[in-house]
Amino acid sequence: MKTPPDAQPTDAPALAAARLDVWLDVACLFKTRSEAQQACRGGKVEVNGQGAKAHRLLKVGDTLRITRAAGRRQLVVVLGLAEKHIPKADARLLYEDTTPPPTPEDAAVRELERHFWTSRLAARSGTPDRRERRRLRRAKEGEA
Numbered sequence: 001m002k003t004p005p006d007a008q009p010t011d012a013p014a015l016a017a018a019r020l021d022v023w024l025d026v027a028c029l030f031k032t033r034s035e036a037q038q039a040c041r042g043g044k045v046e047v048n049g050q051g052a053k054a055h056r057l058l059k060v061g062d063t064l065r066i067t068r069a070a071g072r073r074q075l076v077v078v079l080g081l082a083e084k085h086i087p088k089a090d091a092r093l094l095y096e097d098t099t100p101p102p103t104p105e106d107a108a109v110r111e112l113e114r115h116f117w118t119s120r121l122a123a124r125s126g127t128p129d130r131r132e133r134r135r136l137r138r139a140k141e142g143e144a
Contacts, residue, residue: 015081015082015083016059016081017057017058017059017081018057018058018081018082018083019054019055019056019057019058019083020036020040020045020047020052020053020054020055020056020057020058021033021036021037021040021054021055022036022083023058023078023081023082023083023094024036024039024045025085026082026083026084026085026086026091026094027082027091027092027094027095028088028091028092029066029074029076029095036054037054039066040052040053040054040056041053041054043067044066044067044068045064045065045066045067046064046065046066047062047063047064048062048063049063049065058078058081059078059081060078060079060080060081061077061078062077062078063075063076063077063078064076064077064078064095070113073099074097074099075097075098075099075100076095076096076097076098076099077095077096077098078094078095079093079094079095079096080093080094080095081094082094
């Protein structure tokens with residue numbers, strides 16, 4: 001008889017606390033633990049309204065405020081603890097994202113930023129493709 005996937009073995013103790021940087025990585029809020037540590041060092045993560053260091057111990061019920069790019073803030077409530085990597089679907093169950101949805105103005109600004117940066121990256125793509133080389137050749141021949 002198989003045990004359900006959500007049931008923990010009886011010999012595995014339930015975690016009372018977990019390191020902040022490890023939990024942020026396991027919960028997939030940051031790509032790597034070192035990225036989570038850098039965010040903590042840079043003051044981008046607050047626990048219960050106070051700045052937090054990477055070694056701080058998290059408990060169930062703690063509220064995290066994570067400052068993302070362009071000053072956007074993500075609010076997260078800790079629902080579960082884990083110290084080892086788990087599947088991403090299970091990792092999303094470790095927290096509840098209570099971030100309010102962006103206003104229509106914020107959404108419009110984000111869309112403009114996204115278009116701006118994608119056009120900037122496309123303009124600096126490196127070597128020109130066939131169509132771009134033809135256009136450049138025609139422009140040079142027309143000037144000469």
